[in-house]
Amino acid sequence: MLKKLSGEKLGEILETGIAEFAAHGLDRANINVIAKKSGVSVGVLYKYFENKEGFFLSCLRYSLEVLRSVIEDAMSGGGTLLARAEKLVRAVQRCAREHGTYNVMYNEITAGASQKYAQVLAQQIESITSEVYTRFIAEARAAGDIRGDIDPKLFAFFFDNLLLALQFSYSCDYYRERFKIFCGEDILDDDEKVASELLKFLQSAFALGQTEISQEG
Amino acid sequence: MLKKLSGEKLGEILETGIAEFAAHGLDRANINVIAKKSGVSVGVLYKYFENKEGFFLSCLRYSLEVLRSVIEDAMSGGGTLLARAEKLVRAVQRCAREHGTYNVMYNEITAGASQKYAQVLAQQIESITSEVYTRFIAEARAAGDIRGDIDPKLFAFFFDNLLLALQFSYSCDYYRERFKIFCGEDILDDDEKVASELLKFLQSAFALGQTEISQEG
Amino acid sequence: MLKKLSGEKLGEILETGIAEFAAHGLDRANINVIAKKSGVSVGVLYKYFENKEGFFLSCLRYSLEVLRSVIEDAMSGGGTLLARAEKLVRAVQRCAREHGTYNVMYNEITAGASQKYAQVLAQQIESITSEVYTRFIAEARAAGDIRGDIDPKLFAFFFDNLLLALQFSYSCDYYRERFKIFCGEDILDDDEKVASELLKFLQSAFALGQTEISQEG
Amino acid sequence: MLKKLSGEKLGEILETGIAEFAAHGLDRANINVIAKKSGVSVGVLYKYFENKEGFFLSCLRYSLEVLRSVIEDAMSGGGTLLARAEKLVRAVQRCAREHGTYNVMYNEITAGASQKYAQVLAQQIESITSEVYTRFIAEARAAGDIRGDIDPKLFAFFFDNLLLALQFSYSCDYYRERFKIFCGEDILDDDEKVASELLKFLQSAFALGQTEISQEG
DNA sequence: GATGAATGAGCGTTCATTCAT
DNA sequence: AATGAATGAACGCTCATTCAT
Numbered sequence: 001m002l003k004k005l006s007g008e009k010l011g012e013i014l015e016t017g018i019a020e021f022a023a024h025g026l027d028r029a030n031i032n033v034i035a036k037k038s039g040v041s042v043g044v045l046y047k048y049f050e051n052k053e054g055f056f057l058s059c060l061r062y063s064l065e066v067l068r069s070v071i072e073d074a075m076s077g078g079g080t081l082l083a084r085a086e087k088l089v090r091a092v093q094r095c096a097r098e099h100g101t102y103n104v105m106y107n108e109i110t111a112g113a114s115q116k117y118a119q120v121l122a123q124q125i126e127s128i129t130s131e132v133y134t135r136f137i138a139e140a141r142a143a144g145d146i147r148g149d150i151d152p153k154l155f156a157f158f159f160d161n162l163l164l165a166l167q168f169s170y171s172c173d174y175y176r177e178r179f180k181i182f183c184g185e186d187i188l189d190d191d192e193k194v195a196s197e198l199l200k201f202l203q204s205a206f207a208l209g210q211t212e213i214s215q216e217g
Numbered sequence: 218m219l220k221k222l223s224g225e226k227l228g229e230i231l232e233t234g235i236a237e238f239a240a241h242g243l244d245r246a247n248i249n250v251i252a253k254k255s256g257v258s259v260g261v262l263y264k265y266f267e268n269k270e271g272f273f274l275s276c277l278r279y280s281l282e283v284l285r286s287v288i289e290d291a292m293s294g295g296g297t298l299l300a301r302a303e304k305l306v307r308a309v310q311r312c313a314r315e316h317g318t319y320n321v322m323y324n325e326i327t328a329g330a331s332q333k334y335a336q337v338l339a340q341q342i343e344s345i346t347s348e349v350y351t352r353f354i355a356e357a358r359a360a361g362d363i364r365g366d367i368d369p370k371l372f373a374f375f376f377d378n379l380l381l382a383l384q385f386s387y388s389c390d391y392y393r394e395r396f397k398i399f400c401g402e403d404i405l406d407d408d409e410k411v412a413s414e415l416l417k418f419l420q421s422a423f424a425l426g427q428t429e430i431s432q433e434g
Numbered sequence: 435m436l437k438k439l440s441g442e443k444l445g446e447i448l449e450t451g452i453a454e455f456a457a458h459g460l461d462r463a464n465i466n467v468i469a470k471k472s473g474v475s476v477g478v479l480y481k482y483f484e485n486k487e488g489f490f491l492s493c494l495r496y497s498l499e500v501l502r503s504v505i506e507d508a509m510s511g512g513g514t515l516l517a518r519a520e521k522l523v524r525a526v527q528r529c530a531r532e533h534g535t536y537n538v539m540y541n542e543i544t545a546g547a548s549q550k551y552a553q554v555l556a557q558q559i560e561s562i563t564s565e566v567y568t569r570f571i572a573e574a575r576a577a578g579d580i581r582g583d584i585d586p587k588l589f590a591f592f593f594d595n596l597l598l599a600l601q602f603s604y605s606c607d608y609y610r611e612r613f614k615i616f617c618g619e620d621i622l623d624d625d626e627k628v629a630s631e632l633l634k635f636l637q638s639a640f641a642l643g644q645t646e647i648s649q650e651g
Numbered sequence: 652m653l654k655k656l657s658g659e660k661l662g663e664i665l666e667t668g669i670a671e672f673a674a675h676g677l678d679r680a681n682i683n684v685i686a687k688k689s690g691v692s693v694g695v696l697y698k699y700f701e702n703k704e705g706f707f708l709s710c711l712r713y714s715l716e717v718l719r720s721v722i723e724d725a726m727s728g729g730g731t732l733l734a735r736a737e738k739l740v741r742a743v744q745r746c747a748r749e750h751g752t753y754n755v756m757y758n759e760i761t762a763g764a765s766q767k768y769a770q771v772l773a774q775q776i777e778s779i780t781s782e783v784y785t786r787f788i789a790e791a792r793a794a795g796d797i798r799g800d801i802d803p804k805l806f807a808f809f810f811d812n813l814l815l816a817l818q819f820s821y822s823c824d825y826y827r828e829r830f831k832i833f834c835g836e837d838i839l840d841d842d843e844k845v846a847s848e849l850l851k852f853l854q855s856a857f858a859l860g861q862t863e864i865s866q867e868g
Numbered sequence: 869g870a871t872g873a874a875t876g877a878g879c880g881t882t883c884a885t886t887c888a889t
Numbered sequence: 890a891a892t893g894a895a896t897g898a899a900c901g902c903t904c905a906t907t908c909a910t
Contacts, residue, residue, distance in 0.1 A: 027244030461678030
């Protein structure tokens, strides 16, 4: 039925896998079901992927590719740190609407299932972001855009933590409930407010201690 | 081999369960293994807990009790918001050393396996913290301790996000790797630095604009 | 709690057992549940009965005692064969109302669960009835009450078959449904009709071939 | 060890299942054992049947199909009621030799294990027979072949009761023992006698009163 | 290659039975 | 003697993985 595993077919398989893994978790997702839903045989899955875990990791990588490109798009172009932060925050919000399942998968690997790969995965996933954030913050500090007494790495880390938590809060069931408990049932309908408050929070964190401050565009 | 299931034994079972769930995740953890490691028979487990999932939830609740009491201890007593924040940060660090597995379990429920319970669990777990944080921030704002243009709920949320991420960063494999990637291999050995930088980050976020500033665009 | 296993207590245990075995079958009935419902500990059950099967057999014997005494009551006193048959039919109907569960148990042993004991049980249960019926029929034949060309044993057998099937048809779920399918939804409300039709059926079977026949009282 | 599950294989599985269920009852029969004896893996069983109960019901239906076709064969073709009855009696005897296990299964469902399905099964199993018998008896009555004062439904019921009991008496351990107790150790070797006596019994029941008699009170 | 039927190890769960108290 | 907590063998069922076609 399937002549060649075209890139398109591969994409379909991965998307199906992501949906299933997001819906049921790594362990409860069923390879046979994924195959059926993808319109391929299990044999094909096992030809292209070592085993269930390997397939899971491929799905994960595929989804992270998208996530990363969203981040990178948002980071490209210049602007103050805060301007960039705003872009990122809005990108995270948009991305959660479009690719919620990717975030769920991302959260999944942070949980127990694949500790074995924690190190490798973290390397693959976090290094770029980490580096870029750190560099931007260092630059901003050099440019006097940001208070001078901070450790760029840790600030980058805290910053990413806020983005990460936001990401999950829009996509993962548990985090979404927590979001509503903290901020009210309707918080998911007011992206604008969330964005502006987070930016206020960040702006302060970045800027405090400067003499003249942070009137971003 | 017969023993009465004392409260102590119950505690041992739960601790064993937490360790296993933390090590292998809800699905891969093996009830028979947990029983054996606890020194009881599976029958006992099924006498005291409805089924695997019920046992998991009991382990989770048990671990959250500890986590919550740590938080509450740190919150008791007065002090400025920042003073309290410091206590919390240090409590999180201490707790991660002593009860890392509890954090792993907590992270696990945020991930795929227990979506079914997301709502209920979030209610049980997050409501207290959420309320307390929000109240403190509102009080601090009333007292002029904190900038006046913020939404206390969202600030409480961002604040908790930072603590949550820190918690996981000390305990969960993936988050720990990520922590090291962002902040260097040795970051886990310098709690002092992490605490002080996070407090700086928070202080700014709280305090900014108190005198004249914070007219964001 | 229980000082001595009085006859009364024993009766209660057996009744509870019968109810459970009737409700769930030999295998699905739960000894621990039976103990709890009887208000005794499992230990007591295992003191007085060898094991589950032994307990089942005791319940069975207990219930058959009642069944048998009903039959014997109905058989005592003289009368024509048909008069006796009428008593039996009505006794079966009455008994099904009062002791339906006994019949269910009786049916149960005829099914797979205890083939091991089929022979022993049949001996214990059927021999008296069989003998009495056969004797009555032989007497009746000798007395010219009944056609002369029959084999008393087989006639006794067919006669008991009809009673047995009737017994189950009033008490056992499956047989009751079958009864309704054959004779209409309301057949269980018209014992009189069933009795009189069965007696007609029997009367004919007994009497046919006599020169002057069977005008029973 | 891989084989395609041909229709033949399916038949083999069902036959094995019937044998196991007949030998040990629904609950004690072991699915893994059945699979092994059938020469297939448990997986196959669970591919073709929902679960143990579903498999049991399939075995049952399969066996009833045979039973029913035997009955129907015996009923096809005309003849007096008694001629038909004779065919049926002999068919029952023959069938018991060839498919004793089927009868055991049939008996099993009438007992405790499957009360849940009593209604549905009874409908599926008994309705045809019931209707046919009732119709034949009604026709026979109309034709003056049979006494006029009977209720065809109840007579059909009694008639089927006799056949049912005979069926079990040839196949099910308990009923077989009972048969011997009533009619002697060698009764199973003299089908001819049993048939002729039963026919006498039936003939009387049907025919009585045709000339002058049967004015019951 | 691609297929998907078949495999069977593995695990959750039950409950008859035991025996320390 | 009576208790009932504890035991653990046993079994139903799932699903990742294989391999004959």
